[in-house]
Amino acid sequence: MSTSLEDLAARLTALEDIDAIRQLKARYLRCCDLKKVDELRDTFLPGPIRIEYQNFPVFTDRDAFLKVYQEMACQEGVYDIHHASNGEIALTGPDTATGKWSLNFRTILLATRSVTRLAVEYEDVYRKQDGRWYIAETRSTVTSMFTEVVGEDGSPKYVAFGEVPAGVPEPA
Numbered sequence: 001m002s003t004s005l006e007d008l009a010a011r012l013t014a015l016e017d018i019d020a021i022r023q024l025k026a027r028y029l030r031c032c033d034l035k036k037v038d039e040l041r042d043t044f045l046p047g048p049i050r051i052e053y054q055n056f057p058v059f060t061d062r063d064a065f066l067k068v069y070q071e072m073a074c075q076e077g078v079y080d081i082h083h084a085s086n087g088e089i090a091l092t093g094p095d096t097a098t099g100k101w102s103l104n105f106r107t108i109l110l111a112t113r114s115v116t117r118l119a120v121e122y123e124d125v126y127r128k129q130d131g132r133w134y135i136a137e138t139r140s141t142v143t144s145m146f147t148e149v150v151g152e153d154g155s156p157k158y159v160a161f162g163e164v165p166a167g168v169p170e171p172a
Contacts, residue, residue: 077110
């Protein structure tokens with residue numbers, strides 16, 4: 001069975017698109033950790049989008065989301081770690097794709113001497129515009145959490161374990 005040049009070109013384009021989406025998600029996560037707000041903004045599609053993170057309002061504009069992100073995450077003494085894995089990317093058209101990711105998130109808050117670890121599942125929709133991929137929609141659900149407070153003497157106190165209590169925000 002022979003493969004045409006057109007088939008090979010289409011397969012190569014698909015692989016390049018999937019790689020570009022993986023890099024986009026990695027850039028998003030790294031920008032969150034390093035508090036690179038302008039670069040983070042550039043991971044989202046210009047214009048209307050949908051950001052639906054559990055325990056946050058739904059955002060339909062990237063700047064509204066970034067305002068809340070800056071207020072919460074871009075403060076002195078706030079350190080975040082976003083590590084995503086198990087990426088599943090499906091191309092749904094020449095300029096559209098979906099993705100699922102598992103996130104291992106940790107935030108360290110010096111003011112409260114606390115560390116919170118969350119397991120989060122992302123479901124994303126990506127769109128290609130002007131030759132590059134963007135996040136057009138993203139939804140996340142927390143599947144478990146663990147919070148500890150470090151006492152002045154260095155001893156840990158576990159304050160949350162298991163399911164996420166209502167009202168506890170999750171990572172960006």
